[in-house]
Amino acid sequence: MTGAQRQAVALFAELTGHDADGVWSAPGRANLIGEHTDYNEGFVLPFAIEHRTYAAAGMRSDGTVRVVSTFDGEPFSLAVSALAETFDGARGRAVASGAVPEWAAYPLGIAWAALAATGRDAADVPGVDIAFASDVPVGAGLSSSAAIEGAAASALNDLWSLDLGGLAIAKLGRTAENDAVGAPTGIMDQVSSTLGRVDAATFLDCRTLETASVDLGLAREGLALVVIDTQVSHAHSTGGYRDRRASCEKGAAGMGVPSLRDLTIVDLDRAERVLDDVTFRRVRHIVTENQRVLDTVETLRTAGPRGVGGLLVASHVSMRDDFEISTAELDAAIDAALAVGAIGARMTGGGFGGAALALVETGRVDDVAEAAGRAFAARGFAAPHTFTVTPSEGARRDA
Numbered sequence: 001m002t003g004a005q006r007q008a009v010a011l012f013a014e015l016t017g018h019d020a021d022g023v024w025s026a027p028g029r030a031n032l033i034g035e036h037t038d039y040n041e042g043f044v045l046p047f048a049i050e051h052r053t054y055a056a057a058g059m060r061s062d063g064t065v066r067v068v069s070t071f072d073g074e075p076f077s078l079a080v081s082a083l084a085e086t087f088d089g090a091r092g093r094a095v096a097s098g099a100v101p102e103w104a105a106y107p108l109g110i111a112w113a114a115l116a117a118t119g120r121d122a123a124d125v126p127g128v129d130i131a132f133a134s135d136v137p138v139g140a141g142l143s144s145s146a147a148i149e150g151a152a153a154s155a156l157n158d159l160w161s162l163d164l165g166g167l168a169i170a171k172l173g174r175t176a177e178n179d180a181v182g183a184p185t186g187i188m189d190q191v192s193s194t195l196g197r198v199d200a201a202t203f204l205d206c207r208t209l210e211t212a213s214v215d216l217g218l219a220r221e222g223l224a225l226v227v228i229d230t231q232v233s234h235a236h237s238t239g240g241y242r243d244r245r246a247s248c249e250k251g252a253a254g255m256g257v258p259s260l261r262d263l264t265i266v267d268l269d270r271a272e273r274v275l276d277d278v279t280f281r282r283v284r285h286i287v288t289e290n291q292r293v294l295d296t297v298e299t300l301r302t303a304g305p306r307g308v309g310g311l312l313v314a315s316h317v318s319m320r321d322d323f324e325i326s327t328a329e330l331d332a333a334i335d336a337a338l339a340v341g342a343i344g345a346r347m348t349g350g351g352f353g354g355a356a357l358a359l360v361e362t363g364r365v366d367d368v369a370e371a372a373g374r375a376f377a378a379r380g381f382a383a384p385h386t387f388t389v390t391p392s393e394g395a396r397r398d399a
């Protein structure tokens, strides 16, 4: 049992005075490539990491959902019958008004979305207590939010006998995030967290929602994936993420297509003529990034992980120069990793802070950590937190 699992079990017992009916967990994720393409109905290639959020949960007889976590001291309760009035059409208002604490809107949003998606009546399901603990770093761009959503959804799937598969659970996560919390994200993180596999990435077509597991072969090749967490926290419910999504919608409208997925490289000449410069560069990132995801999948299958370094670096350059979501810290982390021989490196996740991901020889992991530390110190940035991540299993029942 990991420390976080033990904490969730102990917190549940402290809250209720009895043992949980079970423990469920879901992982955070890192994205190998394919950034901001998910809400443009494009392609992504994320993988689940070993850092997980655990949900110790049990039924209660009074029709209340009560959630508690090690990341917020106060338990929060809502009647199952009040979920619809709290979240229907709310688009984040329950959080913005202070009616529901932000962290609690993730699991409560899952409960609300689960009832809506399965057509269950509030009166048909028992109340539940859920205690959460996590070792997924928060604000690092490793999707602690998908981890709490996946853990909550997996617990409710069993306790409420919903019989939902991995993709349906992922969709609950997106609904909770978009409509209950109010963050306008895509579905990449939730699919990665629910369908992750050991030593593999999940290729997802965000239009059809078809998935394929892509072998990474890292152990076989003597390679490691290193996260350099810049310690610059980000949030997706506000600011830059929302602006980028709006730019993409503007670009699609300007090009007369339903979504940027409908454009390919050959359309970029026309895009440059008809769109303003900023919108064109946003569009160019999405169109070229979709192609890089497809090329990465092909390269992994035919040549193995050593072949993808150039694609990872090209992805970062596109995010830095065209999509403009990188930061000085992320750029420094990537330059430092490449300077000591990383095969490839790029920022991972939504950007504006968070983490960089580097693909390196196993024997070079410490060099990357030291180089990043030196580069940050030289620029006066707070020290980064550098650690390896291993592509891991998705959401599951642990006990």
Ligand code: GAF
Residues within 6 Å of the ligand: 031, 034, 035, 036, 037, 038, 039, 143, 185, 186, 187, 188, 189, 236, 349, 350, 351
């Ligand atoms: C965040 C979002 F939650 C994802 O949906 C995705 O858009 C990502 O940023 C950028 O690729 O993690």
